[in-house]
Amino acid sequence: MKIVVTVKQVPDPNLNLTLEADNSISREKEVVLDPGDECGVEEALQLKEAHGGEVVLVSMGPERSKDAIRKGLSMGADRGVLISDPQLAGADALLTARVLAAAIKAEEPDLVICSTESYDGSTGMVPPMLAELLGLPQLTFAKKVEVNGSSVKVNRQTSDGYQVVEASTPALITVTAGIAEPRYASLKGIMAARSKEIKQIGLGDLGVDKGQAAETIEGVVDAEARKAGAVIEDDGTAVDRIVQVLAEAKVL
Amino acid sequence: MANVWVYAELSQGQLTSTSLELMTKARELGDVAAIALGSGAKNAAATLGKHGAKVVHVNEDAAFDEYIAEPATDALMSLHEKEKPDLILFSFTPDSREVAGRLAARLGAGLISNASDVVAQGGGFVAKVPYFGGSKLASMKANNKPAIVLVRPKSFEASESGGTAEVKQLDVSVADQSKRARITERVAEASEKVKLEEAKVVISGGRGLGGPQNFPMLEDLANALGGAVGASRAVVDAGWVPYSMQVGQTGKSVRPGVYIAVGISGAMQHTVGMKASKIIIAINKDAEAPIMKMADLGVVGDAMKIVPALTAAVKAKKKG
Ligand SMILES: Cc1cc2nc3c(=O)[nH]c(=O)nc-3n(C[C@H](O)[C@H](O)[C@H](O)COP(=O)(O)OP(=O)(O)OC[C@H]3O[C@@H](n4cnc5c(N)ncnc54)[C@H](O)[C@@H]3O)c2cc1C
Numbered sequence: 001m002k003i004v005v006t007v008k009q010v011p012d013p014n015l016n017l018t019l020e021a022d023n024s025i026s027r028e029k030e031v032v033l034d035p036g037d038e039c040g041v042e043e044a045l046q047l048k049e050a051h052g053g054e055v056v057l058v059s060m061g062p063e064r065s066k067d068a069i070r071k072g073l074s075m076g077a078d079r080g081v082l083i084s085d086p087q088l089a090g091a092d093a094l095l096t097a098r099v100l101a102a103a104i105k106a107e108e109p110d111l112v113i114c115s116t117e118s119y120d121g122s123t124g125m126v127p128p129m130l131a132e133l134l135g136l137p138q139l140t141f142a143k144k145v146e147v148n149g150s151s152v153k154v155n156r157q158t159s160d161g162y163q164v165v166e167a168s169t170p171a172l173i174t175v176t177a178g179i180a181e182p183r184y185a186s187l188k189g190i191m192a193a194r195s196k197e198i199k200q201i202g203l204g205d206l207g208v209d210k211g212q213a214a215e216t217i218e219g220v221v222d223a224e225a226r227k228a229g230a231v232i233e234d235d236g237t238a239v240d241r242i243v244q245v246l247a248e249a250k251v252l
Numbered sequence: 253m254a255n256v257w258v259y260a261e262l263s264q265g266q267l268t269s270t271s272l273e274l275m276t277k278a279r280e281l282g283d284v285a286a287i288a289l290g291s292g293a294k295n296a297a298a299t300l301g302k303h304g305a306k307v308v309h310v311n312e313d314a315a316f317d318e319y320i321a322e323p324a325t326d327a328l329m330s331l332h333e334k335e336k337p338d339l340i341l342f343s344f345t346p347d348s349r350e351v352a353g354r355l356a357a358r359l360g361a362g363l364i365s366n367a368s369d370v371v372a373q374g375g376g377f378v379a380k381v382p383y384f385g386g387s388k389l390a391s392m393k394a395n396n397k398p399a400i401v402l403v404r405p406k407s408f409e410a411s412e413s414g415g416t417a418e419v420k421q422l423d424v425s426v427a428d429q430s431k432r433a434r435i436t437e438r439v440a441e442a443s444e445k446v447k448l449e450e451a452k453v454v455i456s457g458g459r460g461l462g463g464p465q466n467f468p469m470l471e472d473l474a475n476a477l478g479g480a481v482g483a484s485r486a487v488v489d490a491g492w493v494p495y496s497m498q499v500g501q502t503g504k505s506v507r508p509g510v511y512i513a514v515g516i517s518g519a520m521q522h523t524v525g526m527k528a529s530k531i532i533i534a535i536n537k538d539a540e541a542p543i544m545k546m547a548d549l550g551v552v553g554d555a556m557k558i559v560p561a562l563t564a565a566v567k568a569k570k571k572g
């Protein structure tokens with residue numbers, strides 16, 4: 001079974017995000033493999049361990065995204081593909097999906113695994129667009145994946161429980177953070193990753209033209225922030241204060 | 253008048269509340285046609301009419317209930333060929349967003365995701381999109397026709413405007429090749445008495461509760477107030493409570509009259525899902541926790557002591 005996992009490099013979620021002068025999210029700080037995609041890599045590795053095959057990581061981003069791919073390779077993935085091109089700076093979801101689709105098509109995978117949404121973009125739009133462009137069914141919000149021959153089955157998280165969703169491969173899956181605890185890369189894994197292949201390609205190699213962006217950013221303002229109210233120590237009267245607020249809000 | 257579509261999401265035959273929220277905005281922006289697919293579509297059409305839809309395109313083929321995204325995408329595509337809408341509004345919910353993504357890719361059009369508002373401007377549409385944890389608001393002008401915008405739940409209030417929609421049968425036969433990702437079973441894990449999204453009071457617990465054994469304490473308070481219990485992602489990921497209770501960026505958005513955050517620090521990804529609440533009360537050991545800076549009332553203290561005392565006081569007040 002051949003599995004492609006899409007992986008994105010994002011600002012480290014453990015550090016606070018900062019903004020550039022033009023209000024875009026700064027990418028100059030520490031960057032890491034998206035924690036959601038790390039779960040995707042882990043799930044792919046578990047499927048490979050159970051069924052055999054190959055795990056290929058595909059990313060679009062600046063050249064240093066190689067570090068994110070390398071992280072996945074040190075966990076145990078087999079090789080990587082990075083699409084890097086100055087023209088792709090600021091690419092929107094559709095352009096990202098078109099670029100990833102072109103690169104993934106060449107791999108002819110049985111499964112494509114994405115995360116439900118990225119840490120920084122959070123549009124959740126790349127996976128469904130990718131599924132459409134690749135002509136694949138989509139099994140989304142998976143908290144469990146089972147492969148049986150050429151059929152795949154996921155438990156799809158919903159607002160009140162889950163659905164069991166089934167399809168034949170090839171198919172695209174998105175995984176939630178709860179699916180699998182990502183493994184730590186072992187020293188041996190880190191050493192081995194150094195010699196694994198990361199193929200770097202540009203837009204021209206894929207025959208994708210940039211097209212028009214879906215939107216133009218006209219301006220950015222500070223959102224209305226809530227003001228802090230009273231902060232009180234619990235000196236025995238706190239419960240009365242809360243009851244008073246509940247009564248004023250007419251919920252009591 | 254602009255020709256505005258609302259993708260009315262049905263969940264097991266029921267119109268979702270977010271679909272009606274979209275109607276409030278849509279009827280302000282133009283003539284509204286809603287599209288309702290799957291079992292319950294005809295029933296939904298009457299409700300959509302009352303909320304301002306002039307036309308509702310319906311099709312009750314079971315394929316729309318059974319298969320993820322693709323049949324609905326086919327239906328919208330075929331209607332799009334005839335009607336050429338100016339704007340299509342979707343809810344930013346799991347089921348709708350997959351249809352929106354596939355449709356935008358098929359149209360080669362792109363879209364604007366995660367918006368909190370849409371306004372008409374210069375013959376086109378501008379969406380307001382919160383980002384950077386909701387502390388910034390970007391104005392994004394849609395460059396395509398149709399403009400496709402996904403709107404976060406709870407961005408608008410649903411309200412009836414009176415009226416009756418013309419119901420039109422949407423003529424589409426779902427191709428076999430679109431019947432692929434099939435829902436074979438539905439399992440409900442949550443059996444809340446009061447729905448989290450609709451509750452007038454929400455009491456959410458976080459890691460500060462110490463463990464799942466302390467969640468019943470919040471249930472007691474919720475029962476006393478007629479509210480619902482929510483949670484932070486930290487405790488959902490830890491397996492203390494099911495995902496259906498998660499509030500925040502990757503969980504539910506709520507805007508109750510009162511939100512009580514118990515042992516929750518107030519990370520941006522949590523507050524983006526609750527900061528539209530009318531009144532916020534925080535109970536936290538740490539006076540410096542970020543939640544204290546946005547709460548109307550912040551109580552610095554131990555939740556284990558305050559919550560039971562509060563529940564008792566609420567019960568006493570109700571009796572007296
Ligand atoms: C992509 C992404 C998406 C995310 N989506 C969400 C989301 O949808 N929803 C969400 O909630 N989070 C989300 N998060 C996680 C978020 O960043 C925080 O990690 C999480 O909200 C923290 O949960 P918490 O407040 O329960 O835990 P903590 O941050 O650990 O806070 C616990 C609090 O409890 C207090 N406390 C401890 N003991 C007591 C006591 N006895 N009495 C009173 N107070 C006490 C502490 O002072 C502390 O403030 C997301 C993160 C990422 C990266």
Ligand SMILES: Nc1ncnc2c1ncn2[C@@H]1O[C@H](COP(=O)(O)O)[C@@H](O)[C@H]1O
Binds near residue numbers: 006037115
């Ligand atoms: N530039 C990218 N390179 C590789 N994968 C991506 C990229 N952008 C998005 N993805 C994938 O799509 C998922 C959802 O991203 P998004 O649509 O931005 O929320 C991510 O978690 C990745 O798996």
